[in-house]
Amino acid sequence: MRTEVCITVDTEFSIAGAFTFPERYVPLGEEVVRCVVEGREEGLGFILKNLTHYNQKATFFVEALQTSYFGDVPMGRLVNRIAKAGHDVQLHLHPCWLQFANRDWKEARTRPNDSCTGRSDRELDEMIGTGCYAFGRWSVPRPIALRAGGFEIDRAVYRAMTRAGIKVGSNIGMGIYQPQELALRLSSGRHWIEGVLELPVLSYLSPTVKLGKLEWRALTITGTSWPETKLLLMRARQCGISQVVLVTHAFEFIKSRDYRFEALRRNRLNQSRFCRLLDFLRHHEDEFVAVTFREASEKWLNSAPAPDFSLRVPLGSAFRRIAENVTSDHLPI
Ligand SMILES: [Zn+2]
Numbered sequence: 001m002r003t004e005v006c007i008t009v010d011t012e013f014s015i016a017g018a019f020t021f022p023e024r025y026v027p028l029g030e031e032v033v034r035c036v037v038e039g040r041e042e043g044l045g046f047i048l049k050n051l052t053h054y055n056q057k058a059t060f061f062v063e064a065l066q067t068s069y070f071g072d073v074p075m076g077r078l079v080n081r082i083a084k085a086g087h088d089v090q091l092h093l094h095p096c097w098l099q100f101a102n103r104d105w106k107e108a109r110t111r112p113n114d115s116c117t118g119r120s121d122r123e124l125d126e127m128i129g130t131g132c133y134a135f136g137r138w139s140v141p142r143p144i145a146l147r148a149g150g151f152e153i154d155r156a157v158y159r160a161m162t163r164a165g166i167k168v169g170s171n172i173g174m175g176i177y178q179p180q181e182l183a184l185r186l187s188s189g190r191h192w193i194e195g196v197l198e199l200p201v202l203s204y205l206s207p208t209v210k211l212g213k214l215e216w217r218a219l220t221i222t223g224t225s226w227p228e229t230k231l232l233l234m235r236a237r238q239c240g241i242s243q244v245v246l247v248t249h250a251f252e253f254i255k256s257r258d259y260r261f262e263a264l265r266r267n268r269l270n271q272s273r274f275c276r277l278l279d280f281l282r283h284h285e286d287e288f289v290a291v292t293f294r295e296a297s298e299k300w301l302n303s304a305p306a307p308d309f310s311l312r313v314p315l316g317s318a319f320r321r322i323a324e325n326v327t328s329d330h331l332p333i
Pocket of ligand 1: 010012092094149150
């Protein structure tokens with residue numbers, strides 16, 4: 001059986017300092033997803049172009065609560081392009097956007113809570129409902145999968161998903177956020193949680209610069225070098241991990257001077273990592289296959305759960321990645 005690789009792209013707009021400096025800044029929309037550099041889209045356009053070129057499919061987890069600030073149109077345009085290119089669109093939620101439902105948001109002196117954890121059932125039902133309505137207005141199928149913003153998750157979110165009929169989650173990313181409940185600290189596999197089938201983003205253990213210490217890292221384009229990604233794919237296959245979930249964002253493919261997305265440049269290192277992954281998948285079709293959540297969910301839901309298995313990268317490759325990332329961060333282009 002081939003190892004399934006789920007390329008997931010969290011597609012979201014940016015608060016971009018508007019809560020910290022409400023008089024000076026407003027949130028940024030399409031530009032932080034399109035990421036135009038010298039007239040060319042190095043974010044979403046780059047991703048879609050290369051998925052087509054290498055004939056691979058991805059799942060875009062699209063943030064829907066930003067509609068309370070932007071309305072339906074800006075994200076609707078992007079969703080339309082993603083769906084037209086044949087990719088999967090699923091639901092992503094960052095609750096901080098609900099702050100804009102309050103007309104006096106500029107007066108609020110407290111930073112809004114962007115976590116899905118610790119929410120009441122009613123709040124969660126409203127958030128998921130708001131997201132699903134937005135999908136309807138964007139004319140894309142109702143979501144069957146959810147990813148909570150920042151991977152901040154607790155059991156109440158899974159119960160709300162079950163109530164809403166959203167049967168699949170990809171809410172856990174140990175390298176990014178470790179859930180309070182130990183049973184939710186999962187790094188791979190397929191797990192039933194409160195009636196939802198959870199497929200965590202693959203997290204792996206890596207040595208750190210502090211010798212003898214290990215840290216959890218999520219499988220992302222920015223955070224994982226290509227040799228490490230390849231090694232993790234091979235090890236996942238050897239260990240019988242049936243799905244490898246990777247997460248990226250359009251903004252990972254550009255560099256910007258600050259959070260206002262000014263003076264954008266291409267991120268050549270991350271662009272090359274993404275293309276090498278797609279090229280690898282194309283040339284190893286007998287061992288790996290890229291699948292989307294929508295196309296594979298029925299099969300996953302009807303299969304037995306798969307255990308959590310922790311992968312680890314060796315010291316040498318972790319240090320090479322640290323050096324590679326530091327060099328890239330300091331390159332002028
Ligand atoms: Zn997000």
